[in-house]
Amino acid sequence: MATTDEEVRELIKREYEHGFVTEIESDTFEPGLNEDVIRRLSDLKQEPEFMLEWRLKAYRRWLEMEEPEWAHVDYPQVKFDDISYYSAPKRPEDMPQSLDEVDPELLKTYEKLGIPLHERAKLAGVAVDAVFDSVSVATTFKEPLEKAGVIFCPISEALQKHPELVKKYLGSVVPVADNYYAALNSAVFSDGSFVYIPKGVRCPLELSTYFRINAANTGQFERTLIIADAGSYVSYLEGCTAPMRDENQLHAAVVELVLLDDAQIKYSTVQNWYPGDETGKGGIYNFVTKRAACIGKNSKVSWTQVETGSAITWKYPSCILRGDNSVGEFYSVALTHNYQQADTGTKMIHIGKNTSSTVISKGISAGRSSNAYRGLVKFNPGAEGARNFTQCDSLLIGDRCGAHTFPYIESKNKSAIVEHEATTSKVSDEQMFLCRQRGIEPEQAVSMIVNGFCKEVFKELPMEFAVEAGKLLEVSLEGSVG
Amino acid sequence: MLSIKNLHACVEEKQILNGLNLEIKAGEVHAIMGPNGSGKSTLSQVLAGNEAFDVTKGEVTFNGDNLLDLATEERAREGIFLAFQYPVEIPGVSNLQFLRTSVNAMRKHHGIEEMNAAEFMKLAKEVSKQVDLDPAFLKRGVNEGFSGGEKKRNEVMQALLLQPKLAILDETDSGLDIDALKVVADGVNALRAPDRSILMITHYQRLLDHIVPDYVHVLSEGKIIKSGGPELALELEAKGYGWLGIEDQVAANHE
Amino acid sequence: MKSASTLSSAFLQPAGQALPAALLALRFDRASALANLILPTRRTENWKYSAKHLKLTDDMASTLPMNASAEAAADNLGYTVVMVNGVVRPEASNYPTLEGLSIQRFSDLNEKDATLAADLLSNSISDQPAKSGSVNLSQLNGARFEDGLLIQLQPGTVLDQPLFLIHHTTASHSGSAYPCILVAAGNNSQLTVVEDYVSSGDSCVMVNTTTEFSLGDGANVTSVRLNTEGQTVQHMGTTGVRQQRSSRFESHSVGFGGTLRRHDLHVRLEGEGAECKLNGVVVTQSTQHYDNHTTIEHVAANCNSEETYRNIAADKSHAVFNGRIHIHQDAQKSNANMSNKNLLLTSGAEIDTKPELEIYADDVLCAHGATIGQLDKESIFYLVSRGLNPRDAKVLLTMAFINELVDQIPVEQVRDTAHTGLNQFFDQAFQEV
Numbered sequence A: 001m002a003t004t005d006e007e008v009r010e011l012i013k014r015e016y017e018h019g020f021v022t023e024i025e026s027d028t029f030e031p032g033l034n035e036d037v038i039r040r041l042s043d044l045k046q047e048p049e050f051m052l053e054w055r056l057k058a059y060r061r062w063l064e065m066e067e068p069e070w071a072h073v074d075y076p077q078v079k080f081d082d083i084s085y086y087s088a089p090k091r092p093e094d095m096p097q098s099l100d101e102v103d104p105e106l107l108k109t110y111e112k113l114g115i116p117l118h119e120r121a122k123l124a125g126v127a128v129d130a131v132f133d134s135v136s137v138a139t140t141f142k143e144p145l146e147k148a149g150v151i152f153c154p155i156s157e158a159l160q161k162h163p164e165l166v167k168k169y170l171g172s173v174v175p176v177a178d179n180y181y182a183a184l185n186s187a188v189f190s191d192g193s194f195v196y197i198p199k200g201v202r203c204p205l206e207l208s209t210y211f212r213i214n215a216a217n218t219g220q221f222e223r224t225l226i227i228a229d230a231g232s233y234v235s236y237l238e239g240c241t242a243p244m245r246d247e248n249q250l251h252a253a254v255v256e257l258v259l260l261d262d263a264q265i266k267y268s269t270v271q272n273w274y275p276g277d278e279t280g281k282g283g284i285y286n287f288v289t290k291r292a293a294c295i296g297k298n299s300k301v302s303w304t305q306v307e308t309g310s311a312i313t314w315k316y317p318s319c320i321l322r323g324d325n326s327v328g329e330f331y332s333v334a335l336t337h338n339y340q341q342a343d344t345g346t347k348m349i350h351i352g353k354n355t356s357s358t359v360i361s362k363g364i365s366a367g368r369s370s371n372a373y374r375g376l377v378k379f380n381p382g383a384e385g386a387r388n389f390t391q392c393d394s395l396l397i398g399d400r401c402g403a404h405t406f407p408y409i410e411s412k413n414k415s416a417i418v419e420h421e422a423t424t425s426k427v428s429d430e431q432m433f434l435c436r437q438r439g440i441e442p443e444q445a446v447s448m449i450v451n452g453f454c455k456e457v458f459k460e461l462p463m464e465f466a467v468e469a470g471k472l473l474e475v476s477l478e479g480s481v482g
Numbered sequence B: 001m002l003s004i005k006n007l008h009a010c011v012e013e014k015q016i017l018n019g020l021n022l023e024i025k026a027g028e029v030h031a032i033m034g035p036n037g038s039g040k041s042t043l044s045q046v047l048a049g050n051e052a053f054d055v056t057k058g059e060v061t062f063n064g065d066n067l068l069d070l071a072t073e074e075r076a077r078e079g080i081f082l083a084f085q086y087p088v089e090i091p092g093v094s095n096l097q098f099l100r101t102s103v104n105a106m107r108k109h110h111g112i113e114e115m116n117a118a119e120f121m122k123l124a125k126e127v128s129k130q131v132d133l134d135p136a137f138l139k140r141g142v143n144e145g146f147s148g149g150e151k152k153r154n155e156v157m158q159a160l161l162l163q164p165k166l167a168i169l170d171e172t173d174s175g176l177d178i179d180a181l182k183v184v185a186d187g188v189n190a191l192r193a194p195d196r197s198i199l200m201i202t203h204y205q206r207l208l209d210h211i212v213p214d215y216v217h218v219l220s221e222g223k224i225i226k227s228g229g230p231e232l233a234l235e236l237e238a239k240g241y242g243w244l245g246i247e248d249q250v251a252a253n254h255e
Numbered sequence C: 001m002k003s004a005s006t007l008s009s010a011f012l013q014p015a016g017q018a019l020p021a022a023l024l025a026l027r028f029d030r031a032s033a034l035a036n037l038i039l040p041t042r043r044t045e046n047w048k049y050s051a052k053h054l055k056l057t058d059d060m061a062s063t064l065p066m067n068a069s070a071e072a073a074a075d076n077l078g079y080t081v082v083m084v085n086g087v088v089r090p091e092a093s094n095y096p097t098l099e100g101l102s103i104q105r106f107s108d109l110n111e112k113d114a115t116l117a118a119d120l121l122s123n124s125i126s127d128q129p130a131k132s133g134s135v136n137l138s139q140l141n142g143a144r145f146e147d148g149l150l151i152q153l154q155p156g157t158v159l160d161q162p163l164f165l166i167h168h169t170t171a172s173h174s175g176s177a178y179p180c181i182l183v184a185a186g187n188n189s190q191l192t193v194v195e196d197y198v199s200s201g202d203s204c205v206m207v208n209t210t211t212e213f214s215l216g217d218g219a220n221v222t223s224v225r226l227n228t229e230g231q232t233v234q235h236m237g238t239t240g241v242r243q244q245r246s247s248r249f250e251s252h253s254v255g256f257g258g259t260l261r262r263h264d265l266h267v268r269l270e271g272e273g274a275e276c277k278l279n280g281v282v283v284t285q286s287t288q289h290y291d292n293h294t295t296i297e298h299v300a301a302n303c304n305s306e307e308t309y310r311n312i313a314a315d316k317s318h319a320v321f322n323g324r325i326h327i328h329q330d331a332q333k334s335n336a337n338m339s340n341k342n343l344l345l346t347s348g349a350e351i352d353t354k355p356e357l358e359i360y361a362d363d364v365l366c367a368h369g370a371t372i373g374q375l376d377k378e379s380i381f382y383l384v385s386r387g388l389n390p391r392d393a394k395v396l397l398t399m400a401f402i403n404e405l406v407d408q409i410p411v412e413q414v415r416d417t418a419h420t421g422l423n424q425f426f427d428q429a430f431q432e433v
Helices: A003-011 A035-044 A049-064 A104-112 A119-124 A142-148 A155-161 A163-169 A180-188 A429-437 A442-453 A463-477 B040-048 B072-078 B095-109 B117-130 B135-139 B148-162 B178-191 B206-210 B230-239 B249-253 C021-034 C111-122 C139-144 C377-385 C390-406 C412-432
Strands: A026-028 A087-089 A126-132 A135-139 A151-154 A193-197 A206-212 A223-228 A233-241 A248-251 A254-259 A264-271 A283-294 A300-307 A312-315 A318-321 A327-336 A341-344 A347-350 A356-366 A370-379 A387-397 A402-411 A417-426 B002-011 B014-024 B029-033 B053-062 B080-083 B090-094 B166-170 B197-202 B215-220 B223-228 C079-084 C101-105 C149-153 C163-170 C175-177 C180-185 C190-200 C205-215 C220-227 C233-243 C248-255 C260-269 C275-284 C289-298 C304-313 C318-327 C335-344 C350-359 C365-372
Touching: A035 A049, A035 A180, A049 A163, A049 A180, A142 A151, A151 A155, A155 A163, A155 A193, A155 A223, A163 A223, A180 A254, A180 A283, A193 A206, A193 A233, A223 A233, A223 A264, A254 A264, A254 A300, A264 A283, A264 A463, A283 A300, A283 A327, A300 A312, A300 A341, A300 A463, A318 A327, A318 A356, A327 A341, A327 A370, A327 A463, A347 A356, A356 A370, A356 A402, A356 A442, A356 A463, A370 A387, A370 A417, A387 A402, A387 A442, A387 C350, A402 A417, A402 C365, A417 C350, A429 A442, A429 B072, A429 B090, A442 A463, A442 B090, A442 B095, B002 B040, B014 B040, B014 B053, B014 B223, B029 B040, B029 B230, B040 B053, B040 B072, B040 B080, B040 B166, B040 B197, B072 B080, B072 B095, B080 B148, B090 B095, B095 B117, B095 B135, B095 B148, B117 B135, B117 B148, B117 B178, B148 B166, B148 B178, B166 B178, B178 B197, B178 B206, B197 B206, B215 B230, B223 B230, C021 C111, C021 C139, C111 C149, C111 C180, C111 C205, C139 C205, C149 C190, C163 C205, C180 C190, C190 C205, C190 C412, C205 C220, C205 C248, C220 C233, C220 C412, C233 C248, C248 C260, C248 C390, C248 C412, C260 C275, C275 C289, C275 C318, C275 C390, C275 C412, C289 C304, C289 C335, C304 C318, C304 C350, C304 C390, C318 C335, C318 C365, C335 C350, C335 C390, C350 C365, C377 C390, C390 C412
Parallel strands: A126 A206, A193 A223, A206 A233, A223 A254, A233 A264, A248 A283, A254 A283, A264 A300, A283 A312, A283 A318, A300 A327, A312 A341, A318 A347, A327 A356, A341 A370, A347 A370, A356 A387, A370 A402, A387 A417, B029 B197, B029 B215, B080 B166, B166 B197, C079 C163, C149 C180, C163 C190, C175 C205, C180 C205, C190 C220, C205 C233, C220 C248, C233 C260, C248 C275, C260 C289, C275 C304, C289 C318, C304 C335, C318 C350, C335 C365
Antiparallel strands: A026 A087, A126 A135, A151 A193, A402 C350, A417 C365, B002 B014, B002 B053, B215 B223, C101 C149
16 A cells, blocks of 8 residues: 555654754854863853863863764764854853843743743742753753752853762763764853762753753754662753854754763653754754763663754763662654654673663654664673663655664673664554544654554653654654655 | 456566456355365455555456545455455554544545544444454554454454445465354354455355355465355365366365 | 774785786785774674674684695585685585586686675675664675685586585694685576585684675575584684575585684575575574574565574573565565574573564565464474373474474485484483473
8 A cells, every 4th residue: 555655655754843043142153173162161251260160171182083974864064163163142241140130032042942931830849950052041940959959050150159069970881082962062161050969869850951042053062960879769851042144054062961870861852943844944953962870889870862853963862880789771763854864772781690671762864864773782701790771763765765773782700691673664554544543643643653663661751742743743744744 | 346357466466366257246245165276365465455566467347436536545445345364463553533534535535524532432342343353452552562353353344334235255264263253153144234345265065054144255376266156165165266177285184 | 891802813814826817816805804893792782682792812823724634525525625714725626517507716816706705706796885883794804705616507507416615624722714715606506515614623714705696587505514623613604695696595404513613694685586495403502692583685576585493502602693685665565574593491591582573565475473481282282191201201392493493404424423412312301401
C-alpha cells in the first residue's frame, strides 16, 4: 500500500512554533575570537583570576585541535570568526535582584515559550533558571531552595559566591581539552546553571533551565555544573528554543554532573532548537558534551532526552560509572525531519564493580533527514559483575531518510555481561489501515504509532515534560505523512 | 443499505473479484462462505478501503453514496466496521488510548461531544465484560501479546463500542474454541438491530449455528455462485463445496 | 601528535614479471596508488582496535621464495589446487576435470582471460575507494601478487565435490606472500571452495590475500575459509562477493593460527532476490589478535542476508568483530539479520564488537543483536540439576556455543579439522579457568 508513505509524507508540515525574534536591546561583542575577547568576557563577568587562566588554557588547546569528522553528519565548516561570543540583554549595571526587575519584554518572551517563570512557576512547583542568549536572566524560587541548602544559580554567580566548589569540580568530568567543542566552550562559556545539593538532601523542587538563543550571529556556549553530594537527589529539566533565522547558529554547551556516594540525578532534556526550514536552510548546530561522573558508590544517574530540534545534533550524554554498584541510564528519543541530521547516543564506561547501565534509544527519521545512534559500552578490567542492556530501535517514515546504528562494545572483564539489540522498521501499512478503519485520521494515526514507539522513553520523563514531549513529536512530524 | 454491482478487484495485478453482486438491506445478516482463495477476505478489505486492493470495475453504494470515493477513515465514520481476521499489533499504544481516539474521531465527525478519559474508561470496562475480557487488558498495547481468541474478542468489543451501521466480520470464528466462539457469537448477536446490517465471512458452518443469518451466499473465484437461506449452509456442511463443483481441500479435512 | 607514517616503499616491489600484460599493468597501477598510503593508527576507524598489533617491518617486505618445494596435497581432500607462497603448483595439485569448469593460473592466461581477471580485480569491492577514515591494506595484494588462480564456471556447471585451495606459506625466513583467487560463477552454476591456509617455519611473515567471487543469476557458491597457520604469521585477507539475481552465497570461516589475523568480507547483493549467509567462528588464545570486518550491502530489492559470528577469547587474546549492514535506497523489502555473540574466558582478554546498521530504505526488516559474556542460565541450571558440576556445565555450554556454527560447515574435512583445533583450544583454555 504505497499510499501510506504518501500520506505520511503529506502530513508533516506545521511551522516551528518558537521561531519569533524578541525586539530587545542587546550588548553584543563584535564577531571573532582571540585571547582579548576571552579576557573581556572574563572581566565583564568579574571572574576570579583562576577562571581566566582556565579559559585561556582551554583556548590555547582548542587552537591546536581539529574539528571532529567521524560523526555521520555533513555540514559546511563553521566560521568561528563570524560568531559573536557574547550577547546579553542591555540593562542597568547590576543583575536584576528579583523578577520584578527583569525587562518585561523578556518576561513576555518566556511567557510565549510557555515557561512558567512568574506566578505560574509556583503552581508548577518548578524552580527555573532562564538563560537568554549568553546570560542567565532570572532564577525563580531561590528562597525555598536556600532553606534546603540547595544552591541553584547562574554559574557566573556561583563563581563569585562559591568559587571553591566551582574550582573543585569544573572540568573534573569534562576536561578542558576533552574534545573540540568542549574546549571551545571552556574558553568562551558565558553562563549556565550551577546546582549543588548538599549531603542527604532531596531537592524539594524540580529544577529547570530554559535556554533561548535570540540574537543573530551569536553562538551560545552555556556551561552547566551539577554536584549531588552524598545521599542527595535532584531532578533537573532542560528546555531550549531559538528563533527562525536563515543562517546557522552554533550552540556548544557542556554539562557536567558529579555524583558522590548514594547520590541520584535525573537529568531530562527536551531539545527544540530551531531545526531549519523544510529546504534545510538555517537551524542550530547543536554540538554538546554532556557527561556524568558517578564517583560515589551506589550513585545513579539517568539521562532522558527528547531531541526534535536543531539542524545538526551531535550529542552523547555519558556516564562514567566509577563507584561500585553505580547505575547509569540513558533514555532517548531523537526525531529528525526535512534535512535535519542527528548523531546521538551515549557512552557507558564501567569502571567499578557491579556497575550497571541501561540504554534505550528510539530514533525516528522522516523527510530527507539522517538519524544515527552512536554508542559506546565499555567494561574496564576491574568492572567485575558489570552489566549493560542496550536497545536501539529505528523507525523510518518515508523512503528518502536514513537510520543508522553505530554501537561500540568493548569488554575486558570476563564476568561482565552485555546484551545489545537493534531493530529497524517502518510504520506498517497494516497498522495504518487498522487505525484508519477505526476512523482515525492518518496524521493522528502516525503520531499515535510514533508515540507508542517512544513510550519506554516518555515514561521516564517527569509528567509535565512527558506531555510536552508527546506534543512536540506531533508538531515535529507534521507534513511527514503523505 | 449496501449495494455491490459487478465488482472487480485485484491485488498486485492478480484478479480476485470477478463481477460480484450483493444487496444488503438494513437489519439483515448475510453470511458469505467459500473456499480459501475464493475472494472472501478481499471483499471485506475492498469494502473497508484497503488501498492495497484496486477496484478495476463495478460500483458500491452505501446508503446511496458512492462508497469507493471515500477514504478508509471516511468509510469508517460513515459506519463501516471491519473485524479483522488478523488484527495487527501496535506496540506501546494502549488499547484504551487507541479505542478512545477511535470513538472520539467518530463522535467528532457526527458532531457529538468527545468523551473524556474517565467516561470512556467506564464505557470500555462495561463493554469488555460483555465479551468476557478482563478490563486489565485495556491497558496493554493494541493486540500486543494477545492470544488469538483475545484478538477476536477485542475486535467484537470494538464493534460494540463503535456501534457501526454495517459490521463486516472477517473469519471472526477462526481459531476459537467452543467457549470462546459462544462468547463472540453472543457479542455479535448483541449487535443485531433493525438499523444495522452484518456481513459475516466464514469458512465453516459452525458459527452460523450461533448467529443465524438471513441469507447465505457461496463465493467462488470472485463471484457469488449460489445464494439461499440458512439451510444452504447446512447443505454445504453436509455435502462439502464439491457439491457445487468447487475444490476445497481445507473444508474436506476440517475437524 | 606523532606524524603519520606511510607504507615503506619496500612493500611495493614485486619480485617477478611472468604475468600477462593486463595483470602487470594493473599491478603497476596499484603499486603507484599505494605509494603514499598512510599506515593505520588507532584513530583509523576500521583499524581502531587492531592498528597497534600490525607490524610491517622492511624485512617482511620481500617476496617469499617462489620455488620452495611443494608437498603434494593429501588424497582424501579430493580436488585440490596447491599454492606455495602465493604461486600455483600444478604438480602438487589434483585439478578436477569437468566440462564448463576451467582453473587457470595467472601466468597461463590468454589475453581474453587475463583481461577478465584484471576486470574482476579492478571491479573488486575491496578496491573501491576507502571510506574516509579507513585504510585498506588488502590493496597491497593487488600491488604484489606474483601468481593467482582464475576459476571460471560456465552457466549451469556444477562441481560435485568441494575444491580445496591449499595455501602454504614457508616461514623459514621473514617475508610476505600474496595469494590471489578469482572465481567467476556463471548463471546457475554451483561450487564449494575451501581456502585452507597453512604454514611452516617460525619467522615473522605476512600473508596478504585477495579472493573475489562473482556470482551470476541463480549461482550457488559456498566459501569455506580455514586458517591453521603458525604463531608467527600475520594474515590479512579480503574477500569480495558480488551477487546477481537470485544467487546464493554462503561463507563459513574458522581458524586457530596466526598472531594477527584480519579478514574483511564484503558482500554486495546486486540482483533482486539474492541471498547470503555468513558464519564465522573465532577462538583466540595467548596474545592472538583476530579482527573480522564484514559488510553486507543490500543494493537491490528483495534480498536476504543472515550473519552469525561467535567469538571466544582466552588468555591475553583479543577478538574484534565489526559487522556492517548497509541498505541502499532502492533496496526495499530487504531482510537483514546479524548476530554476534561473544565469550571472554579470562579477564586478561578483550572483546570488541561493533554491529552497525546503515539504512536508507524504509520498507525493510533489519535487526542486529550482540552479547558478551552470556551463557544461558536455564541451560546451566538444567545441566547442574542432572548432576554436572557448574564448571563442567559451563565448559559444555561454551563448546556448544561454538559447535553450533562448526556443525553447519558443509565440508566434512574442515569440520574435522575444526573440531580437533577446538578441542585443543578448550583443553588449554579450561585448564586455566
